[in-house]
Amino acid sequence: MKAYLDLCKHVMEHGTLKMDRTKTGTKSVFGYQMRFDLSEGFPLLTTKKVHLKSIIHELLWFISGDTNIKYLVENNVKIWNDWPFKAFKKSADYHNETMDEYVQMIKNDADFAAKYGDLGPVYGAQWRNFNGVDQIQYILDELKNNPNSRRMILSAWNPSEIKDMALPPCHTLIQFYVADGKLSLQLYQRSADIFLGVPFNIASYALLLMMVAQVTNLELGEFVHTLGDAHIYVNHFEQIQLQLSRETRKLPIMDINKDVKSLFDFKFSDFTLKDYNPHPRIKGKVAV
């Protein structure tokens, strides 16, 4: 994962200080690319412990087309809670409930979850139903019937629906590519929170690539990660410096249940991470 540390170093050294929507402040560069050869191991950061469980659940949630945090909170995944909680707080039904109470209400009350747990037409909705198009099914069909295609694109950026989303998509567009029997995937990420978001995003798309490769009988190629506004929030500088002071370690191995033949059949228990020995976790605040 030297590529990630190179990114951190590059932004710390060459980035421009810039204000942002969250009023936190960032150091950023525009345009940056990393490449990960998946035959070398699973690209999960070793310079801090990354909570893979959230990543797997989030990806399964995207693939299923779901956009309500109910599935996530039932599996104790908290990464999307801040946004619908913020919307709930502004509603007439809000009576000073804490985040924990809000989460309990989402878990126990289906009507409440339907009303206050939905994020709008975010990733899952666009992946499976972009103005009526199931983009995931389209990609699977192209990979099977026309793998040389240069049109294997999936877009989460649906301009007419952005206004209804809790957060406009950060991983905006992906493209698949097949050569020599190997499947590669490139992600264009318009906005990249280098400390919190990027480690998740790398692992998530590497995993999607592995899952698609398995169900299409292709070998693993590269995950290419292209960033637009690549930023480090000013309140993450210390955490980034700490990571830069740590030695990278051997990449872990991701084992996926080989019996799964359809992308839509994967379950959490089909994934096993082996030989992951990261440096300890580093905490940091998420800018909302």
Ligand SMILES: Nc1nc(=O)c2c([nH]1)NC[C@@H]1CN(c3ccc(C(=O)N[C@@H](CCC(=O)O)C(=O)O)cc3)CN21
């Ligand atoms: N500012 C910002 N950065 C992001 O990375 C981000 C957003 N906003 N909004 C939408 C999603 C939500 N994402 C998040 C949100 C929280 C964590 C986070 O707090 N991660 C901690 C703990 C994770 C856990 O225990 O599950 C971490 O140490 O990585 C990570 C990604 C990624 N995205």
Ligand SMILES: O=c1ccn([C@H]2C[C@H](O)[C@@H](COP(=O)(O)O)O2)c(=O)[nH]1
């Ligand atoms: O998967 C994700 C989702 C979000 N982020 C980060 C990037 C930015 O710091 C914020 C989004 O704010 P915008 O003003 O909409 O750009 O979330 C990420 O890195 N990865």
